[in-house]
Amino acid sequence: MDPVQRYALSLPAPPGSDMPPQPVVVHWTPERAAGLPVYQDTEGSTRAVIGPDHVARLLGADGTVRDHRLHAVQLP
Numbered sequence: 438m439d440p441v442q443r444y445a446l447s448l449p450a451p452p453g454s455d456m457p458p459q460p461v462v463v464h465w466t467p468e469r470a471a472g473l474p475v476y477q478d479t480e481g482s483t484r485a486v487i488g489p490d491h492v493a494r495l496l497g498a499d500g501t502v503r504d505h506r507l508h509a510v511q512l513p
Contacts, residue, residue, distance in 0.1 A: 440465050440474050441465065441487075442464060442465050442512075443462055443463070443464055443465070443511075443512040443513075444462070444463050444491075444493065444509040444510060445460055445461070445462055445463075445509070445510045445512055446460070446461050446462075446463060446485065446493050446507050446508075446509055446510075447459070447461075447507065447508070448460075448483065461478050461483050462478065462512065463476035463478050463483060463484075463485060463487075463493075464476060464477065464479070469486075470486050470496060470500060470502055471486055471494075471502045473486035473487065473488050474486065474487065476493075483495070484496040485507070485509075486502055487509045491508060491509045491510070491511065492506050492507070492509065493506070493507040493508070493509040494506055494507070495507070
């Protein structure tokens, strides 16, 4: 089964900010972390693992999986 190629994530605004959530589109990469495929935006600034339940977990700069969970929406 081919992996989903693109997902949309909604990144929360910083705590205490009046800014709206920031949408970002991430694309499949051949990398894996925590046993899941890694997706990243075109700039490489947002990286996440996304499981079959469409839950995304952001990756830290060192490649560790963060605990914060986001809903990922599959894109065509």
